[in-house]
Amino acid sequence: MSTELQLIDTIFFSDKRKNLLLLLKDGPKTIEEIKKGLNVSSSPIMAQIRIMLKEGLLVQEEDCYSLSVKGKLIVPKMEPLLSTFQVFDENHDYWARQNLRTLPPHLLDRIGELGSCKELLPQKTHIFDYPPEIMDPLYSSRTVMEISSIFRPGYPSLYLDLAIRGIEVSLVLERPIYEKLVSDYRADVEKFLNLKNTGLFVCDQKIELASSIVTDRFLSLSMVSKEGRYYNHEMVSFEKSALVWGQELFNYYKDLSEKIARI
């Protein structure tokens, strides 16, 4: 099963070569465009281009460089690999601790789409609330969607407040959380349901994640560790690909849920 695979050295062990391959994925580029796109000067990048022409990864047509057939088969496999590695590298210990299988498999396989993430922890004075860093983006969002299997005391007033301000708010809650909300905060839940820009869904299946918020501004994940332990935290990404990923996660659980019209 062991194969030497010379190409691995070529594609991974030079940032210039790696970045050039990713740049050319979007189409042929002249040397001027390459210099600008990668912010490099002529001679160092020309040396790398010559290596890749020799390896058959690139082809040259007049003054334009593009991916060869070989390059076009390889680069689409590099991208998800590099993005997955980047997500793990940036918060290695966090991802190593979590039970990743709490994510639906098709979304776990695309975890690289989360892009650059940051773990936010609440201040001691707000230990049960969202960290302040996401409260601002939350209030400046047009739509807010959340799935949750945990109860935060701040929930009822927060979501009611967001909805009253005209933000579209949709919630998918695990059955026990919904029941707790109804028994402890009935009036707020009724007010929430009476607003036009709200949606409330109840999920009878186990939501394995603690919670996830996705808005048009950011995505945030709160996961449970391998030992089944939870601490209040939010892993947040502001990248476009992460928002798409988060909406799919929300829709995945919404599709398993029942819409509540009234209590």
Next chain:
Amino acid sequence: MQHELIDVVFRSQKRRDLLLLLGEEPRTMEEIKTLLDVSPTAILPQIKRLTDSDLVIQKNGSYELTDMGDQVFKRVKSLVNVLILLERDNYWIEHDLSGIPPYLLNKIGDLKDCKLVEPDPSQIFEPSTELLEFFSSSRYLMVFSSFYRPEFLPLYTRLARLESNVTLIFTESVLEKIMQNYEKKIRKFTTLQNTELFVCNDGVKLAELMVSDRGMMVSLFDSNGRFYYDYMSCSEPEAINWAKELFEFYKSTAWQIESEQYIDNFMCTAESETFLESMLLSLH
């Protein structure tokens, strides 16, 4: 921390091999030693590097991937398969891949174990006994052909009589030529149980595709549309599944010849140009 995983996985061929091995299933040290043909002193530091990086964990006397290791494995495997495919043979980059839809091109690494079969130049106008033999005991057979291989007609009928499902897709020119020369045989074929016959437009960028439980073969045109009688063949399950999916793709673009009346109505709309081309390919 940047680029950490790239170094962990790709700076050492032993670690890469180990990751790919454990991705299949958990293994004991004994199995790792045998399968990778390494000594414990050579592999232990690499195992340690993988466990320190939270990709591998030791459990009940064997080593297995963590959740994170499994994700890393999947990404590495899908890249490495393509690199192996490209390093083993230039067939794929020297031929026209435009007949393969993007979702299958994306999985072309599944064909990494394919071997190039080049018929002896003195044999190219003879019936391909090698292929005939290979597919002779198939429990099902799917064939797409844009050239004329009359020597296969008896095999199709025989397999169908043995209750194997046989599905054929021919281009219009090929079907017309079969109708001219073997009308009775092809009519007989369509009347048998377990058979399906489809026809598709000429000009398809796929020369030939055969899939059965025994294995698969695929042959492509070169970038100038020429055909050289060589083909890629493999018996690995991933390659068979890939070929089945490609066959299903072509089936979905073809129309079925459902009964003998359809054969009567079959009109070749093939342009004379492409017809000539297929004649050239079928000199035998």
